[in-house]
Amino acid sequence: xxxxxxxxxxxxxxxxxxxxxxxxxxxxxxxxxxxxxxxxxxxxxxxxxxxxxxxxxxxxxxxxxxxxxxxxxxxxxxxxxxxxxxxxxxxxxxxxxxxxxxxxxxxxxxxxxxxxxxxxxxxxxxxxxxxxxxxxxxxxxxxxxxxxxxxxxxxxxxxxxxxxxxxxxxxxxxxx
Amino acid sequence: xxxxxxxxxxxxxxxxxxxxxxxxxxxxxxxxxxxxxxxxxxxxxxxxxxxxxxxxxxxxxxxxxxxxxxxxxxxxxxxxxxxxxxxxxxxxxxxxxxxxxxxxxxxxxxxxxxxxxxxxxxxxxxxxxxxxxxxxxxxxxxxxxxxxxxxxxxxxxxxxxxxxxxxxxxxxxxxxxxxxxxxxxxxxxxxxxxxxxxxxxxxxxxxxxxxxxxxxxxxxxxxxxxxxxxxxxxxxxxxxxxxxxxxxxxxxxxxxxxxxxxxxxxxxxxxxxxxxxxxxxxxxxxxxxx
Numbered sequence: 001x002x003x004x005x006x007x008x009x010x011x012x013x014x015x016x017x018x019x020x021x022x023x024x025x026x027x028x029x030x031x032x033x034x035x036x037x038x039x040x041x042x043x044x045x046x047x048x049x050x051x052x053x054x055x056x057x058x059x060x061x062x063x064x065x066x067x068x069x070x071x072x073x074x075x076x077x078x079x080x081x082x083x084x085x086x087x088x089x090x091x092x093x094x095x096x097x098x099x100x101x102x103x104x105x106x107x108x109x110x111x112x113x114x115x116x117x118x119x120x121x122x123x124x125x126x127x128x129x130x131x132x133x134x135x136x137x138x139x140x141x142x143x144x145x146x147x148x149x150x151x152x153x154x155x156x157x158x159x160x161x162x163x164x165x166x167x168x169x170x171x172x173x174x175x176x
Numbered sequence: 177x178x179x180x181x182x183x184x185x186x187x188x189x190x191x192x193x194x195x196x197x198x199x200x201x202x203x204x205x206x207x208x209x210x211x212x213x214x215x216x217x218x219x220x221x222x223x224x225x226x227x228x229x230x231x232x233x234x235x236x237x238x239x240x241x242x243x244x245x246x247x248x249x250x251x252x253x254x255x256x257x258x259x260x261x262x263x264x265x266x267x268x269x270x271x272x273x274x275x276x277x278x279x280x281x282x283x284x285x286x287x288x289x290x291x292x293x294x295x296x297x298x299x300x301x302x303x304x305x306x307x308x309x310x311x312x313x314x315x316x317x318x319x320x321x322x323x324x325x326x327x328x329x330x331x332x333x334x335x336x337x338x339x340x341x342x343x344x345x346x347x348x349x350x351x352x353x354x355x356x357x358x359x360x361x362x363x364x365x366x367x368x369x370x371x372x373x374x375x376x377x378x379x380x381x382x383x384x385x386x387x388x389x390x391x392x393x394x395x396x397x398x399x400x401x402x403x404x405x406x407x408x409x410x411x412x413x414x415x416x417x418x419x420x421x422x423x424x425x426x427x428x429x430x431x432x433x434x435x436x437x438x439x440x441x442x443x444x445x446x447x448x449x450x451x452x453x454x455x456x457x458x459x460x461x462x463x464x465x466x
Contacts, residue, residue: 137454137457137458141450141453141454141457142438142439142453144453144456144457145239145240145438145439145440145453145456146439148237149466164466167459167463168459168463169459170458170459171459171460171461171462171463172459172463173459174458174459174460175459175460175461175462175463
Protein backbone atom coordinates (compact mmCIF):
# COMPACT_ATOMS: atom_id res chain seq x y z
CA UNK A 1 0.00 0.00 0.00
CA UNK A 2 2.84 2.38 0.85
CA UNK A 3 4.33 1.68 -2.54
CA UNK A 4 1.09 2.69 -4.21
CA UNK A 5 0.66 5.81 -2.12
CA UNK A 6 4.16 6.95 -2.98
CA UNK A 7 3.19 6.97 -6.65
CA UNK A 8 0.17 9.21 -6.28
CA UNK A 9 0.07 12.86 -5.26
CA UNK A 10 -2.19 15.86 -5.09
CA UNK A 11 -1.58 19.28 -6.49
CA UNK A 12 -3.42 22.62 -6.50
CA UNK A 13 -2.69 24.73 -9.53
CA UNK A 14 -3.69 28.18 -10.70
CA UNK A 15 -5.40 29.23 -13.89
CA UNK A 16 -2.71 29.61 -16.55
CA UNK A 17 -0.22 27.19 -14.97
CA UNK A 18 1.47 24.97 -17.54
CA UNK A 19 1.83 21.29 -16.64
CA UNK A 20 3.53 20.14 -19.84
CA UNK A 21 5.40 22.03 -22.56
CA UNK A 22 6.27 21.09 -26.11
CA UNK A 23 9.43 18.95 -26.28
CA UNK A 24 9.12 17.79 -22.67
CA UNK A 25 8.50 14.19 -21.67
CA UNK A 26 5.13 13.84 -19.95
CA UNK A 27 5.64 11.71 -16.84
CA UNK A 28 2.13 11.93 -15.43
CA UNK A 29 -1.53 11.28 -15.83
CA UNK A 30 -3.70 14.01 -14.34
CA UNK A 31 -7.06 13.33 -12.78
CA UNK A 32 -9.09 16.55 -12.40
CA UNK A 33 -10.94 16.68 -9.08
CA UNK A 34 -12.06 20.24 -9.70
CA UNK A 35 -11.22 22.84 -12.31
CA UNK A 36 -10.38 22.50 -15.97
CA UNK A 37 -7.30 21.47 -17.99
CA UNK A 38 -6.70 21.34 -21.73
CA UNK A 39 -4.34 19.55 -24.11
CA UNK A 40 -3.33 21.59 -27.15
CA UNK A 41 -0.70 22.11 -29.81
CA UNK A 42 0.65 25.27 -31.41
CA UNK A 43 1.28 25.19 -35.16
CA UNK A 44 4.05 26.90 -37.13
CA UNK A 45 1.94 30.04 -37.54
CA UNK A 46 1.40 30.25 -33.79
CA UNK A 47 -2.22 29.09 -33.87
CA UNK A 48 -3.50 26.91 -31.01
CA UNK A 49 -5.34 23.67 -31.72
CA UNK A 50 -7.21 22.19 -28.78
CA UNK A 51 -7.22 18.40 -28.68
CA UNK A 52 -9.03 17.77 -25.41
CA UNK A 53 -10.60 19.50 -22.43
CA UNK A 54 -10.55 17.84 -19.01
CA UNK A 55 -13.15 19.18 -16.56
CA UNK A 56 -14.04 17.50 -13.23
CA UNK A 57 -13.58 13.71 -13.15
CA UNK A 58 -11.67 13.58 -16.44
CA UNK A 59 -8.21 12.15 -16.99
CA UNK A 60 -5.72 13.89 -19.21
CA UNK A 61 -2.22 13.06 -20.35
CA UNK A 62 0.03 13.10 -23.41
CA UNK A 63 0.36 9.54 -24.57
CA UNK A 64 3.20 9.64 -27.05
CA UNK A 65 5.54 10.83 -24.34
CA UNK A 66 3.92 9.02 -21.39
CA UNK A 67 3.86 5.58 -23.00
CA UNK A 68 6.46 5.89 -25.72
CA UNK A 69 8.98 8.25 -24.18
CA UNK A 70 8.88 10.67 -27.10
CA UNK A 71 9.14 14.44 -26.63
CA UNK A 72 5.67 15.90 -26.41
CA UNK A 73 4.17 17.77 -29.35
CA UNK A 74 1.54 19.16 -27.04
CA UNK A 75 0.99 21.43 -24.07
CA UNK A 76 -1.21 20.87 -21.04
CA UNK A 77 -2.35 23.92 -19.10
CA UNK A 78 -5.02 24.98 -16.62
CA UNK A 79 -7.99 27.05 -17.77
CA UNK A 80 -9.24 27.38 -14.19
CA UNK A 81 -7.74 26.99 -10.74
CA UNK A 82 -7.70 23.22 -10.38
CA UNK A 83 -7.28 20.42 -7.84
CA UNK A 84 -5.47 17.46 -9.35
CA UNK A 85 -4.60 13.91 -8.45
CA UNK A 86 -1.37 13.01 -10.21
CA UNK A 87 -0.02 9.52 -10.89
CA UNK A 88 2.36 7.92 -13.36
CA UNK A 89 2.71 4.85 -15.53
CA UNK A 90 4.33 2.95 -12.67
CA UNK A 91 1.21 3.44 -10.62
CA UNK A 92 -1.01 2.01 -13.38
CA UNK A 93 1.32 -0.97 -13.79
CA UNK A 94 1.72 -1.64 -10.06
CA UNK A 95 -2.00 -1.49 -9.32
CA UNK A 96 -2.84 -3.50 -12.45
CA UNK A 97 -0.57 -6.27 -11.26
CA UNK A 98 -2.25 -6.34 -7.86
CA UNK A 99 -5.87 -5.85 -8.86
CA UNK A 100 -7.57 -7.52 -11.84
CA UNK A 101 -10.59 -5.23 -11.31
CA UNK A 102 -8.41 -2.18 -11.74
CA UNK A 103 -6.88 -3.66 -14.89
CA UNK A 104 -10.32 -4.26 -16.36
CA UNK A 105 -11.46 -0.78 -15.38
CA UNK A 106 -8.35 0.82 -16.80
CA UNK A 107 -8.87 -0.99 -20.08
CA UNK A 108 -12.47 0.15 -20.17
CA UNK A 109 -11.33 3.77 -19.74
CA UNK A 110 -8.80 3.32 -22.52
CA UNK A 111 -11.34 1.73 -24.90
CA UNK A 112 -13.81 4.48 -24.13
CA UNK A 113 -11.13 7.08 -24.86
CA UNK A 114 -10.40 5.47 -28.23
CA UNK A 115 -14.11 5.37 -28.99
CA UNK A 116 -14.35 9.12 -28.29
CA UNK A 117 -11.33 9.80 -30.48
CA UNK A 118 -12.86 7.76 -33.33
CA UNK A 119 -16.02 9.79 -33.05
CA UNK A 120 -13.98 13.01 -33.01
CA UNK A 121 -12.07 12.03 -36.17
CA UNK A 122 -15.33 11.16 -37.89
CA UNK A 123 -16.86 14.53 -36.99
CA UNK A 124 -13.76 16.45 -38.01
CA UNK A 125 -13.70 14.75 -41.40
CA UNK A 126 -17.36 14.55 -42.20
CA UNK A 127 -19.62 16.70 -40.04
CA UNK A 128 -20.68 20.29 -40.50
CA UNK A 129 -20.18 23.00 -37.88
CA UNK A 130 -23.62 22.57 -36.33
CA UNK A 131 -23.23 18.80 -35.95
CA UNK A 132 -19.82 19.28 -34.32
CA UNK A 133 -21.23 21.87 -31.91
CA UNK A 134 -24.21 19.65 -30.97
CA UNK A 135 -21.83 16.81 -30.22
CA UNK A 136 -19.63 19.13 -28.14
CA UNK A 137 -22.46 20.30 -25.87
CA UNK A 138 -23.46 16.70 -25.26
CA UNK A 139 -19.93 15.76 -24.20
CA UNK A 140 -19.10 18.97 -22.31
CA UNK A 141 -22.48 20.52 -21.35
CA UNK A 142 -21.26 23.40 -19.19
CA UNK A 143 -18.00 24.33 -20.93
CA UNK A 144 -19.91 26.89 -23.00
CA UNK A 145 -20.20 28.81 -19.71
CA UNK A 146 -16.58 28.38 -18.70
CA UNK A 147 -14.39 29.02 -21.73
CA UNK A 148 -14.27 31.65 -24.46
CA UNK A 149 -15.91 30.97 -27.83
CA UNK A 150 -12.62 30.82 -29.69
CA UNK A 151 -11.51 27.84 -27.64
CA UNK A 152 -14.65 25.92 -28.52
CA UNK A 153 -14.11 26.88 -32.16
CA UNK A 154 -10.50 25.71 -31.95
CA UNK A 155 -11.59 22.35 -30.49
CA UNK A 156 -14.21 21.96 -33.22
CA UNK A 157 -11.83 22.91 -36.01
CA UNK A 158 -14.03 25.77 -37.18
CA UNK A 159 -13.60 29.54 -37.15
CA UNK A 160 -15.08 31.59 -34.28
CA UNK A 161 -17.28 33.25 -36.92
CA UNK A 162 -18.85 29.98 -37.98
CA UNK A 163 -19.39 28.95 -34.35
CA UNK A 164 -21.13 32.27 -33.84
CA UNK A 165 -23.25 31.60 -36.94
CA UNK A 166 -24.22 28.15 -35.64
CA UNK A 167 -25.28 29.57 -32.29
CA UNK A 168 -27.21 32.35 -33.98
CA UNK A 169 -29.05 29.85 -36.18
CA UNK A 170 -29.90 27.67 -33.18
CA UNK A 171 -31.24 30.71 -31.34
CA UNK A 172 -33.27 31.64 -34.39
CA UNK A 173 -34.74 28.13 -34.45
CA UNK A 174 -35.28 27.62 -30.73
CA UNK A 175 -35.81 31.04 -29.11
CA UNK A 176 -39.45 31.01 -27.97
CA UNK B 177 -31.20 46.42 18.83
CA UNK B 178 -29.73 44.54 15.89
CA UNK B 179 -26.15 43.70 16.81
CA UNK B 180 -23.20 43.45 14.46
CA UNK B 181 -22.35 39.81 13.69
CA UNK B 182 -19.38 40.27 11.36
CA UNK B 183 -17.29 43.19 10.11
CA UNK B 184 -15.74 41.84 6.93
CA UNK B 185 -12.66 43.39 5.34
CA UNK B 186 -12.51 43.32 1.53
CA UNK B 187 -10.75 40.22 0.24
CA UNK B 188 -8.08 40.32 -2.47
CA UNK B 189 -9.73 41.55 -5.66
CA UNK B 190 -10.18 39.51 -8.81
CA UNK B 191 -11.22 40.56 -12.28
CA UNK B 192 -14.60 39.82 -13.83
CA UNK B 193 -13.88 40.11 -17.54
CA UNK B 194 -11.30 42.89 -17.80
CA UNK B 195 -13.55 45.71 -16.64
CA UNK B 196 -14.57 44.88 -13.10
CA UNK B 197 -11.98 44.58 -10.34
CA UNK B 198 -14.03 43.21 -7.51
CA UNK B 199 -13.90 42.04 -3.92
CA UNK B 200 -16.40 39.27 -3.36
CA UNK B 201 -18.35 39.44 -0.09
CA UNK B 202 -21.19 37.03 -0.91
CA UNK B 203 -21.14 34.00 -1.20
CA UNK B 204 -17.47 33.18 -0.65
CA UNK B 205 -15.93 33.34 2.78
CA UNK B 206 -16.94 35.13 5.97
CA UNK B 207 -19.79 32.60 6.42
CA UNK B 208 -21.85 34.92 4.19
CA UNK B 209 -23.02 32.18 1.86
CA UNK B 210 -26.21 32.10 -0.21
CA UNK B 211 -28.26 30.55 2.60
CA UNK B 212 -27.07 32.95 5.27
CA UNK B 213 -27.61 36.01 3.07
CA UNK B 214 -30.78 34.81 1.28
CA UNK B 215 -32.18 36.49 -0.86
CA UNK B 216 -28.84 38.24 -1.57
CA UNK B 217 -26.91 35.47 -3.27
CA UNK B 218 -23.92 37.36 -4.66
CA UNK B 219 -22.20 40.65 -3.91
CA UNK B 220 -19.19 41.79 -5.89
CA UNK B 221 -17.77 45.17 -4.95
CA UNK B 222 -15.56 47.12 -7.32
CA UNK B 223 -13.88 49.42 -4.81
CA UNK B 224 -12.67 52.73 -6.20
CA UNK B 225 -10.16 51.83 -8.91
CA UNK B 226 -8.51 53.92 -11.62
CA UNK B 227 -8.81 52.58 -15.16
CA UNK B 228 -6.41 54.10 -17.70
CA UNK B 229 -7.74 55.42 -21.03
CA UNK B 230 -8.30 52.77 -23.70
CA UNK B 231 -9.77 52.64 -27.21
CA UNK B 232 -11.38 49.23 -26.60
CA UNK B 233 -13.89 49.39 -23.76
CA UNK B 234 -13.21 46.98 -20.91
CA UNK B 235 -15.97 44.80 -19.56
CA UNK B 236 -17.60 41.40 -19.71
CA UNK B 237 -18.73 39.80 -22.96
CA UNK B 238 -22.00 38.03 -23.69
CA UNK B 239 -23.09 35.66 -20.94
CA UNK B 240 -26.41 34.23 -19.73
CA UNK B 241 -28.35 34.48 -16.47
CA UNK B 242 -31.43 32.63 -15.22
CA UNK B 243 -33.36 32.49 -11.99
CA UNK B 244 -32.51 35.79 -10.28
CA UNK B 245 -32.00 39.54 -10.70
CA UNK B 246 -28.75 41.40 -11.19
CA UNK B 247 -28.58 44.83 -9.60
CA UNK B 248 -25.77 47.23 -10.42
CA UNK B 249 -25.33 50.33 -8.28
CA UNK B 250 -22.92 52.81 -9.89
CA UNK B 251 -20.90 55.13 -7.66
CA UNK B 252 -18.22 56.28 -10.09
CA UNK B 253 -17.68 55.63 -13.78
CA UNK B 254 -20.15 54.59 -16.45
CA UNK B 255 -21.33 51.20 -17.65
CA UNK B 256 -23.19 50.34 -20.83
CA UNK B 257 -25.46 47.33 -20.81
CA UNK B 258 -27.21 45.37 -23.57
CA UNK B 259 -29.38 42.30 -23.22
CA UNK B 260 -31.14 39.84 -25.48
CA UNK B 261 -34.61 40.89 -24.34
CA UNK B 262 -33.95 44.33 -25.78
CA UNK B 263 -33.07 45.98 -22.46
CA UNK B 264 -30.13 48.29 -22.41
CA UNK B 265 -28.75 51.63 -21.40
CA UNK B 266 -25.92 53.48 -19.77
CA UNK B 267 -25.74 54.00 -16.05
CA UNK B 268 -23.42 56.44 -14.33
CA UNK B 269 -22.76 57.94 -10.93
CA UNK B 270 -25.75 57.48 -8.63
CA UNK B 271 -27.77 55.38 -11.08
CA UNK B 272 -29.03 51.85 -10.60
CA UNK B 273 -29.68 49.09 -13.09
CA UNK B 274 -32.08 46.40 -11.99
CA UNK B 275 -32.21 43.51 -14.45
CA UNK B 276 -34.62 40.67 -13.85
CA UNK B 277 -33.03 37.77 -15.68
CA UNK B 278 -35.85 35.40 -14.62
CA UNK B 279 -36.37 32.79 -17.39
CA UNK B 280 -33.19 33.89 -19.08
CA UNK B 281 -31.31 36.68 -20.79
CA UNK B 282 -27.97 37.06 -22.46
CA UNK B 283 -26.25 40.28 -21.58
CA UNK B 284 -22.96 42.10 -21.79
CA UNK B 285 -21.59 44.91 -19.69
CA UNK B 286 -18.86 47.29 -20.80
CA UNK B 287 -17.41 50.56 -19.61
CA UNK B 288 -19.18 53.26 -21.55
CA UNK B 289 -17.21 54.38 -24.62
CA UNK B 290 -16.38 57.95 -23.58
CA UNK B 291 -15.46 56.86 -20.06
CA UNK B 292 -13.16 54.23 -21.56
CA UNK B 293 -11.45 56.77 -23.83
CA UNK B 294 -10.88 59.25 -21.04
CA UNK B 295 -10.17 56.75 -18.28
CA UNK B 296 -11.11 57.47 -14.70
CA UNK B 297 -12.15 56.20 -11.35
CA UNK B 298 -14.64 53.35 -11.32
CA UNK B 299 -16.64 52.16 -8.32
CA UNK B 300 -19.69 49.91 -8.38
CA UNK B 301 -21.59 47.21 -6.57
CA UNK B 302 -23.11 44.26 -8.33
CA UNK B 303 -25.64 42.23 -6.41
CA UNK B 304 -27.61 39.16 -7.34
CA UNK B 305 -31.05 39.06 -5.74
CA UNK B 306 -32.67 35.64 -5.80
CA UNK B 307 -36.17 35.21 -7.21
CA UNK B 308 -38.90 33.21 -5.49
CA UNK B 309 -39.45 29.85 -7.24
CA UNK B 310 -42.74 31.00 -8.76
CA UNK B 311 -41.00 33.88 -10.60
CA UNK B 312 -37.81 32.16 -11.72
CA UNK B 313 -39.24 31.36 -15.14
CA UNK B 314 -41.17 34.61 -15.56
CA UNK B 315 -40.47 37.12 -18.33
CA UNK B 316 -37.18 39.04 -18.17
CA UNK B 317 -37.41 42.70 -17.26
CA UNK B 318 -35.07 45.70 -17.19
CA UNK B 319 -35.32 48.73 -14.92
CA UNK B 320 -32.80 51.47 -15.58
CA UNK B 321 -33.19 53.87 -12.68
CA UNK B 322 -31.43 57.21 -13.05
CA UNK B 323 -30.50 59.02 -9.87
CA UNK B 324 -33.17 61.72 -10.27
CA UNK B 325 -35.83 58.98 -10.25
CA UNK B 326 -34.66 57.61 -6.90
CA UNK B 327 -36.81 58.85 -4.04
CA UNK B 328 -34.93 60.55 -1.22
CA UNK B 329 -35.57 60.99 2.47
CA UNK B 330 -33.98 64.12 3.91
CA UNK B 331 -32.38 63.71 7.32
CA UNK B 332 -32.80 66.58 9.77
CA UNK B 333 -30.54 69.65 9.75
CA UNK B 334 -28.97 68.90 6.39
CA UNK B 335 -27.03 66.03 7.91
CA UNK B 336 -27.63 63.91 4.86
CA UNK B 337 -30.25 61.92 3.02
CA UNK B 338 -31.31 58.37 2.21
CA UNK B 339 -31.78 57.31 -1.40
CA UNK B 340 -34.37 54.57 -1.36
CA UNK B 341 -33.55 52.24 -4.26
CA UNK B 342 -35.99 49.49 -3.24
CA UNK B 343 -38.31 48.79 -0.33
CA UNK B 344 -39.08 51.60 2.06
CA UNK B 345 -37.48 54.06 4.46
CA UNK B 346 -39.71 56.08 6.81
CA UNK B 347 -42.61 55.96 4.35
CA UNK B 348 -40.50 56.91 1.35
CA UNK B 349 -40.89 54.14 -1.19
CA UNK B 350 -38.11 52.66 -3.28
CA UNK B 351 -38.04 53.21 -7.01
CA UNK B 352 -37.36 49.62 -8.09
CA UNK B 353 -40.04 46.94 -8.16
CA UNK B 354 -39.05 43.73 -6.41
CA UNK B 355 -40.50 40.20 -6.33
CA UNK B 356 -40.02 39.67 -2.60
CA UNK B 357 -39.53 42.08 0.29
CA UNK B 358 -36.15 43.75 -0.28
CA UNK B 359 -34.89 47.03 1.12
CA UNK B 360 -31.94 48.66 -0.59
CA UNK B 361 -30.75 52.19 0.04
CA UNK B 362 -27.78 54.51 -0.04
CA UNK B 363 -27.28 56.59 3.09
CA UNK B 364 -25.33 59.74 2.21
CA UNK B 365 -24.25 61.31 5.45
CA UNK B 366 -22.35 64.48 6.29
CA UNK B 367 -19.79 64.42 9.10
CA UNK B 368 -21.72 63.58 12.27
CA UNK B 369 -24.84 62.69 10.29
CA UNK B 370 -26.83 59.89 11.86
CA UNK B 371 -29.61 57.64 10.61
CA UNK B 372 -31.55 54.86 12.22
CA UNK B 373 -32.85 51.82 10.40
CA UNK B 374 -35.48 49.31 11.35
CA UNK B 375 -36.00 45.98 9.62
CA UNK B 376 -37.73 42.79 10.81
CA UNK B 377 -35.41 40.60 12.88
CA UNK B 378 -35.54 37.66 10.48
CA UNK B 379 -34.60 39.74 7.43
CA UNK B 380 -30.98 39.20 6.42
CA UNK B 381 -29.38 42.59 6.82
CA UNK B 382 -26.01 44.11 6.04
CA UNK B 383 -24.27 47.27 4.93
CA UNK B 384 -21.25 48.23 2.88
CA UNK B 385 -19.24 51.39 3.54
CA UNK B 386 -18.71 52.91 0.09
CA UNK B 387 -17.04 56.11 1.27
CA UNK B 388 -15.82 57.48 4.58
CA UNK B 389 -16.12 55.66 7.87
CA UNK B 390 -18.97 55.07 10.26
CA UNK B 391 -19.89 54.00 13.73
CA UNK B 392 -22.63 51.37 14.01
CA UNK B 393 -24.89 51.34 17.09
CA UNK B 394 -22.53 53.84 18.69
CA UNK B 395 -19.99 51.04 19.20
CA UNK B 396 -18.49 49.45 16.13
CA UNK B 397 -16.21 51.57 13.93
CA UNK B 398 -16.30 50.47 10.31
CA UNK B 399 -13.85 51.82 7.70
CA UNK B 400 -14.30 52.27 3.94
CA UNK B 401 -14.85 49.15 1.80
CA UNK B 402 -15.88 47.01 4.80
CA UNK B 403 -19.09 45.01 4.98
CA UNK B 404 -21.17 44.64 8.12
CA UNK B 405 -23.48 41.67 8.64
CA UNK B 406 -26.13 42.00 11.35
CA UNK B 407 -27.49 39.29 13.62
CA UNK B 408 -31.00 38.00 13.05
CA UNK B 409 -32.14 39.38 16.39
CA UNK B 410 -33.50 42.81 17.18
CA UNK B 411 -34.79 45.17 14.52
CA UNK B 412 -33.11 48.56 14.72
CA UNK B 413 -29.60 49.88 14.33
CA UNK B 414 -27.93 53.24 13.86
CA UNK B 415 -25.26 54.47 11.50
CA UNK B 416 -23.25 57.58 12.36
CA UNK B 417 -20.78 59.18 9.97
CA UNK B 418 -17.30 59.77 11.42
CA UNK B 419 -16.57 61.79 8.27
CA UNK B 420 -18.56 62.50 5.13
CA UNK B 421 -19.71 58.99 4.24
CA UNK B 422 -21.82 56.87 1.97
CA UNK B 423 -23.24 53.51 2.98
CA UNK B 424 -25.20 50.91 1.00
CA UNK B 425 -27.83 49.28 3.23
CA UNK B 426 -29.37 45.92 2.36
CA UNK B 427 -32.14 44.00 4.06
CA UNK B 428 -34.25 41.23 2.62
CA UNK B 429 -36.73 38.62 3.72
CA UNK B 430 -35.20 35.16 3.24
CA UNK B 431 -37.02 33.14 0.61
CA UNK B 432 -36.20 29.90 2.46
CA UNK B 433 -36.32 27.86 -0.72
CA UNK B 434 -33.77 25.31 -1.92
CA UNK B 435 -30.88 26.83 -3.86
CA UNK B 436 -29.11 25.06 -6.71
CA UNK B 437 -26.44 27.29 -8.22
CA UNK B 438 -24.07 26.76 -11.10
CA UNK B 439 -22.17 29.70 -12.59
CA UNK B 440 -24.68 32.20 -13.97
CA UNK B 441 -27.75 30.10 -13.12
CA UNK B 442 -29.46 29.97 -9.72
CA UNK B 443 -32.44 27.65 -9.51
CA UNK B 444 -34.12 25.42 -6.92
CA UNK B 445 -32.99 21.99 -8.16
CA UNK B 446 -30.06 20.58 -10.13
CA UNK B 447 -32.46 19.29 -12.77
CA UNK B 448 -33.42 22.90 -13.39
CA UNK B 449 -29.71 23.77 -13.64
CA UNK B 450 -29.16 21.04 -16.24
CA UNK B 451 -32.18 22.37 -18.11
CA UNK B 452 -30.75 25.90 -17.98
CA UNK B 453 -27.40 24.73 -19.40
CA UNK B 454 -29.18 22.78 -22.12
CA UNK B 455 -31.46 25.70 -22.99
CA UNK B 456 -28.50 28.08 -23.15
CA UNK B 457 -26.52 25.71 -25.39
CA UNK B 458 -29.50 25.24 -27.70
CA UNK B 459 -30.06 28.96 -28.19
CA UNK B 460 -33.23 29.19 -26.11
CA UNK B 461 -31.90 32.34 -24.40
CA UNK B 462 -31.81 34.07 -27.77
CA UNK B 463 -28.80 35.63 -29.39
CA UNK B 464 -26.73 38.69 -28.65
CA UNK B 465 -23.86 39.91 -30.83
CA UNK B 466 -20.47 40.02 -29.04
